[in-house]
Structure formats: C-alpha cells, structure tokens
Amino acid sequence: MRRRTFLHSTAAAAPFLLLPRKSAAAQGDIPDLVAVRDGEPDAMFDRAIEALGGISRFVPKGATVVVKPNIGWVRPVESGANTNPILVKRVVEACLQAGAKKVYVFDHTVGEKMKECYEKSGIGPAAKAAGAILAAASNEKYYEKKQIAGAARLKEVAVHELILESDVLINIPVLKHHGGAKASIAMKNLMGCIWDRQAYHKDGALHDSISDFCLLRKPQLNIVDAYRVTMANGPQRARPEDVVLKKMLLASTDIVAVDAAAVRLLRPESHGAKHIALAAEKKIGTMDLTALDIRKIRV
Amino acid sequence: MSRWLRRLRILIACLVLVGATAVFALGGDLGRQLAPFLAHTQLLPSFIRLLTTGSAIAGLSVLAILLLTLLAGRWYCACLCPLGVLQDVAGAFGQTFRRLKRSQRRKDRDGYLRRAARTCLLVAAIVSGTAGSLFLVNLVDPYSIFGRSATALVRPIASLGRRGLSTVLEKADIFALAGGDPIQLAWGTVALTALLLLVPVVMALFRGRLYCNSICPVGALLATLSRFSKARIRTQNEACTGCGMCVRRCRADCIVLTEDKKAQVNAAECVLCLDCVGLCPTQALLYGTESPSCSAQTDGGRRELLALGTTAAAAIVALPLRSLAAAGFVPEEGVMPIVPPGGVSFDHFTSACTGCHLCVVLCPGHVLQPRISAHGGKGAFQPALDYLTGACDYDCNLCSQVCPSGAILPLTLPDKKRVQIGMVYLHEDRCAVYQRGEECGACIEVCPTHAVYPEDRDGILHPVTDGTICVGCGACENVCPQSPRAITIEALALHGTALDPLANDHSAPPATDPGLAEEDFPF
Numbered sequence: 001m002r003r004r005t006f007l008h009s010t011a012a013a014a015p016f017l018l019l020p021r022k023s024a025a026a027q028g029d030i031p032d033l034v035a036v037r038d039g040e041p042d043a044m045f046d047r048a049i050e051a052l053g054g055i056s057r058f059v060p061k062g063a064t065v066v067v068k069p070n071i072g073w074v075r076p077v078e079s080g081a082n083t084n085p086i087l088v089k090r091v092v093e094a095c096l097q098a099g100a101k102k103v104y105v106f107d108h109t110v111g112e113k114m115k116e117c118y119e120k121s122g123i124g125p126a127a128k129a130a131g132a133i134l135a136a137a138s139n140e141k142y143y144e145k146k147q148i149a150g151a152a153r154l155k156e157v158a159v160h161e162l163i164l165e166s167d168v169l170i171n172i173p174v175l176k177h178h179g180g181a182k183a184s185i186a187m188k189n190l191m192g193c194i195w196d197r198q199a200y201h202k203d204g205a206l207h208d209s210i211s212d213f214c215l216l217r218k219p220q221l222n223i224v225d226a227y228r229v230t231m232a233n234g235p236q237r238a239r240p241e242d243v244v245l246k247k248m249l250l251a252s253t254d255i256v257a258v259d260a261a262a263v264r265l266l267r268p269e270s271h272g273a274k275h276i277a278l279a280a281e282k283k284i285g286t287m288d289l290t291a292l293d294i295r296k297i298r299v
Numbered sequence: 300m301s302r303w304l305r306r307l308r309i310l311i312a313c314l315v316l317v318g319a320t321a322v323f324a325l326g327g328d329l330g331r332q333l334a335p336f337l338a339h340t341q342l343l344p345s346f347i348r349l350l351t352t353g354s355a356i357a358g359l360s361v362l363a364i365l366l367l368t369l370l371a372g373r374w375y376c377a378c379l380c381p382l383g384v385l386q387d388v389a390g391a392f393g394q395t396f397r398r399l400k401r402s403q404r405r406k407d408r409d410g411y412l413r414r415a416a417r418t419c420l421l422v423a424a425i426v427s428g429t430a431g432s433l434f435l436v437n438l439v440d441p442y443s444i445f446g447r448s449a450t451a452l453v454r455p456i457a458s459l460g461r462r463g464l465s466t467v468l469e470k471a472d473i474f475a476l477a478g479g480d481p482i483q484l485a486w487g488t489v490a491l492t493a494l495l496l497l498v499p500v501v502m503a504l505f506r507g508r509l510y511c512n513s514i515c516p517v518g519a520l521l522a523t524l525s526r527f528s529k530a531r532i533r534t535q536n537e538a539c540t541g542c543g544m545c546v547r548r549c550r551a552d553c554i555v556l557t558e559d560k561k562a563q564v565n566a567a568e569c570v571l572c573l574d575c576v577g578l579c580p581t582q583a584l585l586y587g588t589e590s591p592s593c594s595a596q597t598d599g600g601r602r603e604l605l606a607l608g609t610t611a612a613a614a615i616v617a618l619p620l621r622s623l624a625a626a627g628f629v630p631e632e633g634v635m636p637i638v639p640p641g642g643v644s645f646d647h648f649t650s651a652c653t654g655c656h657l658c659v660v661l662c663p664g665h666v667l668q669p670r671i672s673a674h675g676g677k678g679a680f681q682p683a684l685d686y687l688t689g690a691c692d693y694d695c696n697l698c699s700q701v702c703p704s705g706a707i708l709p710l711t712l713p714d715k716k717r718v719q720i721g722m723v724y725l726h727e728d729r730c731a732v733y734q735r736g737e738e739c740g741a742c743i744e745v746c747p748t749h750a751v752y753p754e755d756r757d758g759i760l761h762p763v764t765d766g767t768i769c770v771g772c773g774a775c776e777n778v779c780p781q782s783p784r785a786i787t788i789e790a791l792a793l794h795g796t797a798l799d800p801l802a803n804d805h806s807a808p809p810a811t812d813p814g815l816a817e818e819d820f821p822f
Binding site for chain 1: 466469472474477478663664665689690692694731732735736737738739740741743744745747748749752753755758760774777778780781801804819820821822
C-alpha cells in the first residue's frame with residue numbers, strides 16, 4: 001500500500017479536519033496580518049500566533065501538518081539564506097502542542113544537496129529536536145503531477161506528495177532579496193514543494209509560475225522570517241554587509257498580503273517583484289495594504 | 300608459524316576486499332573515512348603521487364611496500380591488492396568446479412612466456428607513462444581496475460538496494476536512507492570496465508594468479524624484487540616426498556618438481572598464499588629465512604636483474620619524449636574535458652590520474668563523471684566534470700583530499716574557492732532574457748561568486764558575467780533551462796586564479812536599510 005492511500009483512508013475517518021475554519025476570523029478582532037518586531041524569532045512567533053487567534057485555529061487535533069521553511073542552500077544561519085532554525089523549532093513545537101498527529105518538515109533544496117542543506121542550515125537538528133519528521137524531497141518519486149485550473153503558465157506541476165496529503169500547510173519563508181525574482185518571500189518559498197525548478201525558469205514564466213502554484217495549494221498560514229534579512233545579493237552568498245539584523249516577523253493567512261507587506265522591508269529595487277502583483281490579479285490574495293487590518297506589535 | 304601467517308593473510312585480504320568494495324560501492328561518509336587507508340596502501344597510485352608531488356606519505360608507503368617485498372616476498376600481492384584478493388575468490392570458485400583437474404598440468408609449461416609478457420608490459424607501461432601517456436597504465440593497474448569495476452558494476456546495485464530499503468523505511472516516516480543518488484549509468488563505461496575486469500577474473504577461474512604473473516605491472520615489479528627476498532617458502536629436501544600436491548594446488552603456478560623429485564618454489568612468482576605450507580603432508584614446505592637443506596633455486600637472479608636494468612634504462616630513454624608528448628597533445632577547444640580543482644592543468648591531471656574513480660564515487664555534487672577516452676592519448680577512464688549531471692560545489696574540496704595518485708593535488712578550501720577550472724560564457728543568442736525579454740534568473744541565483752549577476756534593463760533582470768571572479772563551477776550551466784544551454788563553461792587548459800569575489804562584487808552598493816531608521820513598520 002502506498003503511503004498516500006494509507007493517509008487518505010486515515011483522513012477519511014476524520015473528514016471534519018478538512019473543513020475550513022474561517023469562522024473565528026470573521027467573528028472577532030483577528031487582524032488580516034500581524035507584524036512583530038524587536039524580539040527573538042520564537043518570541044515574535046508566539047506573539048504573532050496569539051494575535052492570529054492561537055495555533056489551534058490552524059492546526060486541529062490529529063491533523064498532519066507540513067511546515068515548509070526555506071532550506072534551499074548549504075549555508076549557515078548567519079548567511080540569512082535559509083529560515084531561522086529557532087523559528088522552525090518553535091512552529092513545530094506549537095503544532096505538536098496543538099495536537100497535530102504528525103509534523104513534516106522538508107524542502108526541495110537547490111542542486112539536490114538535501115543532507116548538507118538540512119545539516120548546515122541548522123534546521124534539520126532543530127526540527128528533529130522539536131519532534132518533527134524530517135522528510136526527504138530530493139527524489140522524483142515523491143512528486144505527483146497535478147493540473148492547475150486557471151493557471152496562466154504553470155498548467156501542470158509535479159508536487160511533493162506531502163503537500164497534497166497533509167491537512168495543514170504552514171509556510172515559513174525567510175525574507176530575501178533575489179537576483180532572479182527580485183524578492184523571495186512566501187510565494188517564492190513554495191518553489192521548494194515542486195520537482196522541476198527549471199520549468200519555472202523556462203520561457204520567462206518565472207513570476208507567473210510562482211503565483212500560479214498558489215492556485216493549486218494555498219498555505220493555511222504564512223510566517224515570514226525577517227529576523228536576518230538579505231537586502232542585496234540574494235538569494236545566497238550575500239556579502240556580510242548585505243545581511244541586516246531586522247528582528248521582524250510577519251504572519252498572515254493571506255500569502256499575497258504577507259508578501260506585499262514584507263517586500264516593503266527590502267530596498268526599492270525589490271518592490272517591483274512581479275509575482276506579487278500577478279497573484280493579486282489572479283485573486284489569490286490582497287496586495288492593497290491599506291485595505292487590510294494590520295496589527296503591529298513590539299516585543 | 301606459517302599457519303598463523305596464512306590466517307593473518309586471509310584476514311587482511313578479507314578486510315581489504317570488503318573495505319575497498321565498500322569505499323567504491325557505497326561512497327558517502329563511510330567511503331570518505333575508509334578511502335585514506337586504501338589509497339595509502341596501493342603501490343602504483345602512491346608511486347605516481349611520489350613522482351608528481353614528492354609527497355612524504357606516498358614515499359613512505361612506496362618504500363614500505365618495496366622493502367617488505369625485498370625482505371619477505373609479495374605480501375602486497377597476497378593481501379593488500381584488492382584485485383589480487385578478488386582473483387583468489389574467483390580462483391576458489393573455479394577450483395570447486397573443476398576438482399583437482401590440475402593434476403594433469405605439466406610443470407612450469409609457460410614460465411618463460413609469463414616472464415616475457417610481464418616484463419614487456421612493465422617496460423611498455425613505464426616507457427609510455429614516462430612519456431606522458433597513462434593509457435596503458437590505466438588499463439592494467441590492478442587498483443584502478445578494481446576501483447572502476449566496483450564503481451561501475453557494484454555501486455549501481457548497492458544504490459538500488461539502498462533505494463529499495465529507503466522506500467520501505469519511508470512508509471514508517473523514516474527518511475534516514477533517503478537521497479537523490481542520481482547514478483547515471485554510462486553504458487559504454489560499464490561495458491568496457493566489465494570487459495577489462497573479465498581478463499583477470501577469467502584467468503583466475505582457470506589458472507589462479509595468472510594475471511599477477513603475466514600482465515600486472517605491479518606484480519612484475521614486485522616479482523623482480525621478491526626474487527631476492529630473505530623470507531620465502533623453502534623446501535626441506537629430506538622431508539619432501541615429491542608427491543606434487545603443492546604443485547597442483549599452487550595458485551601462482553610457481554612450484555615445480557626438480558629432477559630429483561623435490562618441490563621448489565619460485566620466490567619471484569610466489570604470492571605467498573601459504574596454501575602449500577598447510578597442505579604438505581610431510582611439512583616439507585616452510586615459510587622462513589633459512590632452512591638447513593633447502594634445494595638451490597635453478598634459475599638465477601640475473602634475469603630479474605636484467606629486467607630491472609632494462610626498465611630503468613627504458614624510463615631514462617623515455618624521459619625526453621615527455622615534453623614531446625605534452626606539446627603534441629593539445630585537445631581541441633570546446634571538447635577539452637574540464638579538470639577538477641587541484642588538477643592544476645590538463646597536462647598535470649592526465650599525466651597522473653590512474654582512473655580509479657575514487658573521486659567519482661565520493662563527489663557529493665555528482666559532477667565528476669567517468670570518461671572512456673575523452674582525454675585522448677593521455678589516459679583511459681580518467682574522469683571529467685560534467686555540468687549536465689551536476690555542478691562543482693563551491694564549499695567542497697573533497698576530491699583534492701582523497702586522490703591517491705596526486706592527479707588532484709590537495710587544496711585548502713579557501714584556496715580551492717579561488718581556482719578557475721573553466722570560464723563562463725554567456726550565449727546571448729540562446730538566452731531567453733536577451734532574446735525575448737523573458738524573466739528567468741536561474742543562473743543568477745545559483746552563482747556562488749556573483750560572477751553571473753543581474754543588471755536591471757527596463758525592469759527586467761539580465762544576466763551579465765564577469766570572468767575575473769568566475770571559478771568555472773558550472774552551477775549556471777547546470778541549471779540553465781535552455782537547450783542547448785545559454786550559459787556554458789569552457790575548460791581552461793591551465794587553471795587560473797579568480798579575483799576575490801567579495802572585493803570585486805558588481806552588485807549594488809552596500810545595502811542601506813530603509814526600515815531600521817524609522818523605528819517603525821514601513822507599511
């Protein structure tokens with residue numbers, strides 16, 4: 001039996017898990033976007049998730065969760081190339097405390113250097129210590145071809161099976177300048193869920209493809225790590241002076257809103273990252289920050 | 300004591316065979332840790348390393364092996380050579396299938412032929428190797444034959460097994476064995492490697508260590524030395540009944556019965572399996588330094604001395620050919636293979652690489668790939684960097700640390716990061732950004748030195764290159780989505796030195812921080 005069929009049969013036993021839980025947000029004073037600053041990554045996450053109504057709003061008991069950090073590069077924490085391991089650890093802990101059955105952590109790393117990336121980034125040990133299952137993504141066998149309805153360019157994509165199978169997807173990108181896409185935030189981070197990265201780059205479809213993917217699977221929660229921010233020379237091997245200690249964190253259920261807000265922390269040349277505007281056009285989310293209820297918190 | 304020595308020989312041989320197979324078939328961390336033990340105990344690569352680098356460790360291991368042989372015989376052939384041990388395994392198989400058919404064997408029927416063949420091959424290998432071509436050496440060096448064979452034939456099977464096991468474990472959410480493992484089977488290499496391995500294996504099936512005494516240049520050299528060895532298998536004539544059991548059993552065909560029906564072991568060809576010592580019903584054969592009444596060996600040492608002299612003379616004669624060969628062999632531009640960092644130049648690398656494929660197995664980026672004859676007449680089976688299968692990891696210098704023959708010289712990581720093995724070349728006529736104004740950025744994001752960097756032209760980021768900080772790692776060529784690639788690396792016949800990438804960065808001036816100044820949120 002393939003794992004997928006097994007998981008499906010398990011999921012069938014608890015269909016209520018898959019119901020959208022928007023009621024809490026609609027009822028009370030839960031903001032659209034939370035921005036926290038001046039704290040450590042884990043402390044800022046605690047404040048943000050509290051403002052968003054608590055982790056159990058996103059992670060029901062018994063759910064399988066994928067926590068998707070950026071682990072794309074064989075680079076240490078100080079480089080700012082990968083998500084902060086302290087944040088990953090805290091998010092995994094929170095999910096398990098909320099009663100998640102399983103929490104998977106993975107990324108399809110650049111150049112198939114999975115082991116090296118997991119190790120050097122510090123995310124592998126941190127996620128394991130928190131109780132997550134460090135899953136693999138470096139082999140085509142984990143990926144399943146999916147059609148994307150309404151996609152402008154990315155009509156078909158091979159997606160990691162865990163993304164398709166899990167009940168909850170929590171996206172925790174790191175905020176970076178990007179030499180190819182101008183900015184790498186929440187939507188760009190989802191490129192680590194697919195097999196063929198070259199397909200995105202091909203024929204100038206980069207920005208369209210990045211936004212098209214969100215038509216297939218939108219994360220329930222996006223947490224942008226802006227603790228150590230690459231302001232120039234991203235996405236990897238920025239000079240030490242390009243990496244700025246901003247000590248910030250943004251969180252939202254709206255992947256477009258969180259990208260639109262986070263990109264403002266970067267320098268002006270990153271602001272025109274086209275995939276954000278394209279995603280707004282495709283009605284994936286809102287990029288008009290004035291229309292959003294933003295909660296700003298200082299730790 | 301001889302019985303204990305035999306057991307020790309079998310124990311070491313097993314360790315060497317299992318260890319060497321593990322290094323080449325499994326690679327990874329285990330391979331990395333075991334590789335130095337293997338590399339430093341192999342004569343031919345160590346000898347080449349000594350000649351090319353003057354390495355003290357290589358010098359010591361060569362000296363140790365030669366001295367050991369001179370004093371105690373061919374222990375190297377008995378248990379340190381993985382191909383020798385493999386032949387013993389094949390020979391044991393062969394013997395179980397043809398029980399004692401050897402009784403019909405005529406005595407020493409082709410001793411002269413063996414001696415002539417191995418001496419000719421040794422001289423040819425030394426002459427061609429000295430003249431700058433390792434083609435012949437690479438075809439016959441036992442260590443390299445073993446390494447290549449394990450890499451091409453056993454590694455894919457080990458990889459399949461690992462993948463199967465991993466798939467089972469993943470059902471239980473255990474990803475410890477997961478990996479990409481894109482082992483690209485180059486069928487040409489696999490077929491040729493298998494064919495070359497068949498030579499010693501088929502010989503061993505029928506005639507034991509025939510390869511070691513008729514083809515192997517290492518065997519030929521050690522045979523010359525062990526002829527004079529102090530410790531050897533000696534016959535106590537009064538005990539020998541001339542039954543001939545040892546003659547039939549001998550895997551090296553090196554025992555003959557003299558005219559007065561006494562067994563006599565030819566120390567030059569004896570690979571010290573010590574089987575005869577255990578087998579002899581009257582314990583007439585003993586391994587040791589002296590024996591009161593041993594029979595005198597009939598063939599004198601002159602022939603071996605003559606061979607040694609010829610070899611030395613041949614090497615000296617061949618020396619002037621070296622510069623000739625180096626000048627004469629200039630590969631065509633565009634087809635010249637890319638040599639790994641530490642390889643110094645096409646000439647240095649090809650003059651020292653024995654084609655054992657240790658670097659191919661251990662390369663974490665899978666960029667080092669075996670080639671059959673891409674290096675022309677300079678060498679066979681030498682590897683080259685293949686940017687379609689991978690890219691040379693900027694933070695890795697592993698191949699330079701493990702190369703046993705000095706073809707890839709040791710480099711510290713900071714030094715390695717400045718070595719230019721090739722030069723980036725952007726083909727604007729193939730690049731989607733230049734041709735159609737489409738956004739891509741694949742090459743830009745992976746370049747470790749920012750030698751490929753973005754230039755904003757009308758809001759579209761165009762890749763631009765700077766050769767002075769390019770190290771030729773091929774990350775850009777590897778990820779380029781165009782076919783043929785719009786960005787490629789051309790080999791440098793002589794490696795260069797890149798400028799400091801941090802000091803020569805082309806990107807925007809140091810980042811100023813719009814957010815921190817306001818002490819607030821920029822939205």
